[in-house]
Amino acid sequence: MQDRFDNPGRTRWRRFAAMLVPATAVAGAIVASVANGAVAASFAVSGQTFKVSASELRGEGFVQFGGIAEEIDGTKHPVAVTGIRNAxxxxxxxxxxxxxxxxxxxxNAGGGGNPATASDLLIDVDSLEGDTTFTNINIGQDASTLKGGPDGATGDRKGFGQQADTVTIKNLRQVAxxxxxxxxxxxxxxxxxxxxADAKECF
Structure with missing residues (x-):
């Protein structure tokens, strides 16, 4: 199924469609962020991805921009850095x-109507899918001017970014x-x- 807009502010995401621009533009934005020294994580990553699913994520203070996750040996992985102040x-x-x-x-956590909660959440995302609704979203804003997300999330990063007051993602499927x-x-x-035989992932 191709990416589609169901109604204004709501879309079904596919790989890296979280950036809400064509794949070539996403690549350009990430390369620009790399050139400006953007580093997604404050610690060396293992190099291995993991999967996260949820029936619903509700967040306040959403920001997103291109970045790099770096392994201890210097291997670099382009990522979409997603920040949520409260989730x-x-x-x-x-x-x-x-x-x-x-x-x-x-x-597993957050079942039975009692959600898991997080503050100042930062995720290095490889891919993301879900039915998503934003409120008051700005797309294409310079990453150095993003506000409302986790404190200090963007630092002096420049290049493509986006922000929204709130985000709701249903049927979340994420590789990070x-x-x-x-x-x-x-x-x-x-x-x-x-x-x-029981070694099954979340999706």
């Missing part, structure tokens, strides 16, 4: 595969390289190591 996440599932083994680590939060409350946390 509520319903039916959260996070999964990570163990390289070279039929083993998957899963974390890192997550950072000031606080992360995982209500009803369940962590499990799944082996063999």
């Amino acid at each position: 509520r996440i319903y039916d959260l599932c996070q999964s990570a595969k163990v390289p070279g083994a039929p083993v998957v680590l899963t974390i 390289r890192s997550t950072h939060a000031g606080t992360f409350l995982l209500t009803g946390l369940k962590l499990k190591v799944n082996v063999g």
